[in-house]
Amino acid sequence: MPAPERIPPRSVTTAELLAKGELKVRGRIREASNAVLYCSVSYEGRDAFCVYKPIAGERPLWDFPDGTLAQREVAAYAVSEATGWGLVPATVLRDGPYGEGMCQLWIEASPEAELLALVDREEPEEGWKAIGFAEVGEGETALLVHADDVRLRRLAVLDAVINNADRKGGHLLPAGEGQLYGIDHGVTFNAENKLRTLLWGWAGESLPPEAVEVLASLRDGLAPGAPLATRLAELITAAEIDATRARVDAMLTSGKHPEPSGEWPAIPWPPV
Numbered sequence: 001m002p003a004p005e006r007i008p009p010r011s012v013t014t015a016e017l018l019a020k021g022e023l024k025v026r027g028r029i030r031e032a033s034n035a036v037l038y039c040s041v042s043y044e045g046r047d048a049f050c051v052y053k054p055i056a057g058e059r060p061l062w063d064f065p066d067g068t069l070a071q072r073e074v075a076a077y078a079v080s081e082a083t084g085w086g087l088v089p090a091t092v093l094r095d096g097p098y099g100e101g102m103c104q105l106w107i108e109a110s111p112e113a114e115l116l117a118l119v120d121r122e123e124p125e126e127g128w129k130a131i132g133f134a135e136v137g138e139g140e141t142a143l144l145v146h147a148d149d150v151r152l153r154r155l156a157v158l159d160a161v162i163n164n165a166d167r168k169g170g171h172l173l174p175a176g177e178g179q180l181y182g183i184d185h186g187v188t189f190n191a192e193n194k195l196r197t198l199l200w201g202w203a204g205e206s207l208p209p210e211a212v213e214v215l216a217s218l219r220d221g222l223a224p225g226a227p228l229a230t231r232l233a234e235l236i237t238a239a240e241i242d243a244t245r246a247r248v249d250a251m252l253t254s255g256k257h258p259e260p261s262g263e264w265p266a267i268p269w270p271p272v
Helices: 014-020 069-083 150-162 209-221 227-233 238-254
Strands: 022-028 037-043 046-054 091-094 101-105 116-119 128-137 140-147 172-174 180-182
Touching: 014 037, 014 046, 014 091, 014 101, 022 046, 046 069, 069 091, 069 101, 069 150, 069 209, 069 227, 116 128, 150 172, 150 180, 150 209, 150 238, 209 227, 209 238, 227 238
Parallel strands: none
Antiparallel strands: 022 037, 037 046, 046 101, 091 101, 116 140, 128 140, 172 180
């Protein structure tokens, strides 16, 4: 009698792990303005660390509806995945020890990667892009620069699409194997233009061909009834989806990276 066929164990995806796994709170990240909990998550033999941000721990904001930041983080992940660039760690909306909230894979940053710098120069050196001058002491300023890095440029395009109002240096996580992640996307997708970022180095420059191709794909995915639009409709408002379509169309029409509007400070504070 032949031996029964052995079925290999099913591979648990990261999304499944985050959505269905058992969350255990290990600590709290106190530097954050909202409740951010460092957790372990386990499911069917797979384990990882993650960040859990309960909606109940969100502080009210004057320009965003209460209790919507977690959904915006998940929406940012959905758009990131649609670009194919993988710029946002896996993120889900789920129930947890303190109620519904956002759960995102924890990323260990590589401390040796230098993406931002303050330099005592009037112009950036080759390989760097100027952001602007920053006060570093009484009557002293230095030039704030970011790396002329294709990964940052992709993130600048993503931020323009999702209308990121808070792209700080501390929200950039270079990881192993050349990967770069952006985190903290709670203040995104506002229907009004609120882009605030450190990644202005390409402002007004022509978009690279890969960005134009990605934006064209996003335009298709954001069409009414298309998969990305359907997913976003579960997370943000119809007006916010319409505004996202308009931002994509505007970049495709201009063929350029957006420039600061001049209506409010273009750089978040503190910048890191």
